[in-house]
Amino acid sequence: xxxxxxxxxxxxxxxxxxxxxxxxxxxxxxxxxxxxxxxxxxxxxxxxxxxxxxxxxxxxxxxxxxxxxxxxxxxxxxxxxxxxxxxxx
Numbered sequence: 001x002x003x004x005x006x007x008x009x010x011x012x013x014x015x016x017x018x019x020x021x022x023x024x025x026x027x028x029x030x031x032x033x034x035x036x037x038x039x040x041x042x043x044x045x046x047x048x049x050x051x052x053x054x055x056x057x058x059x060x061x062x063x064x065x066x067x068x069x070x071x072x073x074x075x076x077x078x079x080x081x082x083x084x085x086x087x088x089x
Contacts, residue, residue, distance in 0.1 A: 005058065006035060009067025011088060012056040019049065023085050025066050040081030061088070 010026045014037075024037035027048050035056070036048040043049045063084055069076040 006053065007062050007067065008070050009063045009065075011059045011061045011063065011085075012037060013059070014051065014055065015057050016055045017051075019043070023088065024049070025063065025081060025085070027070055038078075038081060039085055040078035044078045045076065045081070 006026060006029055008026055008029065012024055012026060012035075014020050014022055014024065019042065022039065022042070024039045024043065026035050027038045027045065028036040030036060030050065033052055033054075034050055035053060037043060037051050037056075038045050038048040066076070066081065066084055068074075069080075
């Protein structure tokens with residue numbers, strides 16, 4: 001329903017809560033209402049944030065490097081996530 005237009009590696013901005021206004025990558029789609037997000041700084045890959053999709057602003061940008069590494073179970077670091085988000089700002 002809500003998660004049809006979501007993808008792993010997609011950039012989102014939090015619209016409510018403690019992390020409001022910050023950019024994150026979607027690292028896992030849990031179900032139709034929830035996703036796990038991480039930015040490598042405050043929300044690291046070892047403990048990503050569970051967030052409702054309705055509290056996220058979705059951007060039409062999917063980072064294929066991040067997506068490829070997550071899907072193929074390659075090692076991905078928090079530093080890599082931070083660097084990719086820095087390129088966007």
